[in-house]
Amino acid sequence: MSEGVLTQCPLLLPQDVRGRVYDGFIRAQEKDFRLRVILPTNLQLHNARLECSWQLRKVLQGYQHIVKQRLQQSADLSSFMMELKTILYPYKAPDCCADLPVAFSVSWTPQSNIQDIYNQVLSTLESLKVFWDALDEIDRKTWVLEPEKPTRSATMRRIAIGNNVSITIDVDPRHPTMFPESYFLGADHVVQPLKDKLNSNVHLWDPEVGLLQNLKDILEIDFPSRSDFDKSDFTMDCGICYAYRLDSAIPEQVCDDPHCAQPFHQACLYEWLKGLPSSRQSFNIIYGECPYCTKPITLKLLNKPF
Numbered sequence: 001m002s003e004g005v006l007t008q009c010p011l012l013l014p015q016d017v018r019g020r021v022y023d024g025f026i027r028a029q030e031k032d033f034r035l036r037v038i039l040p041t042n043l044q045l046h047n048a049r050l051e052c053s054w055q056l057r058k059v060l061q062g063y064q065h066i067v068k069q070r071l072q073q074s075a076d077l078s079s080f081m082m083e084l085k086t087i088l089y090p091y092k093a094p095d096c097c098a099d100l101p102v103a104f105s106v107s108w109t110p111q112s113n114i115q116d117i118y119n120q121v122l123s124t125l126e127s128l129k130v131f132w133d134a135l136d137e138i139d140r141k142t143w144v145l146e147p148e149k150p151t152r153s154a155t156m157r158r159i160a161i162g163n164n165v166s167i168t169i170d171v172d173p174r175h176p177t178m179f180p181e182s183y184f185l186g187a188d189h190v191v192q193p194l195k196d197k198l199n200s201n202v203h204l205w206d207p208e209v210g211l212l213q214n215l216k217d218i219l220e221i222d223f224p225s226r227s228d229f230d231k232s233d234f235t236m237d238c239g240i241c242y243a244y245r246l247d248s249a250i251p252e253q254v255c256d257d258p259h260c261a262q263p264f265h266q267a268c269l270y271e272w273l274k275g276l277p278s279s280r281q282s283f284n285i286i287y288g289e290c291p292y293c294t295k296p297i298t299l300k301l302l303n304k305p306f
């Protein structure tokens with residue numbers, strides 16, 4: 001028996017010929033912990049007494065019942081020492097990554113197993129059901145311009161309202177029935193009435209009613225759906241680069257003149273206005289002329305460097 005113990009813990013040495021008392025150190029967590037194992041006269045392991053240094057006691061705090069259990073179950077001292085080392089080296093939680101809109105971290109103890117992780121994932125999924133149901137309904141019944149293919153972690157949706165007008169909502173996954181953060185994109189003359197509606201109706205928001213229905217009620221609109229319209233009815237290409245997508249951006253800057261309403265990518269319009277001698281910049285706003293109708297156009301620079 002002592003040979004096996006020696007393999008497990010080379011610093012734990014038998015103090016007598018019979019191998020009743022072992023004294024020395026157990027190495028764990030890059031430290032040596034003082035330990036004394038005293039077996040009863042019949043050498044029965046489950047009645048063994050452990051004398052631990054205070055440092056070792058501290059490390060084993062909370063695991064006493066497991067130590068006791070392992071003492072009962074281990075076949076001999078050397079296999080017990082192996083178990084003890086395992087307790088001292090709590091297995092690290094496996095790395096988990098999940099496509100969720102909330103941070104997911106596993107709560108893990110040395111006794112945890114894959115089933116526990118599975119259960120934790122299940123309860124997290126359950127807690128997100130209302131959030132996903134609300135966004136699924138939006139994806140199904142409206143025209144979502146962005147993201148093109150929403151992942152399960154995406155909390156943001158940009159929903160078409162009409163030609164070059166959209167609302168962007170960012171839904172709190174923990175409070176999906178509350179009014180989401182939102183803003184409009186589009187020409188002022190179209191956006192302003194929507195903002196007014198939102199401001200005057202926001203008190204009508206009813207957490208009992210679905211997200212989509214609330215948005216409809218408050219904005220007093222019906223969202224056009226993908227099946228009713230053609231993509232070309234909504235997505236007008238940028239008037240400068242003639243493309244719809246530029247990297248991932250879509251033309252979100254629209255000429256405020258109702259007769260023009262030409263959309264542009266921010267980056268394209270920025271480059272265009274920068275090259276015009278008549279443009280001027282004040283803080284983060286550039287004033288210039290629309291490349292199409294030459295009416296005044298303003299470009300608010302968001303904090304993206306182009």
Ligand SMILES: [Zn+2]
Nearest residue numbers: 238241265268
């Ligand atoms: Zn462009």
Ligand SMILES: [Zn+2]
Nearest residue numbers: 255260290293
């Ligand atoms: Zn214009």
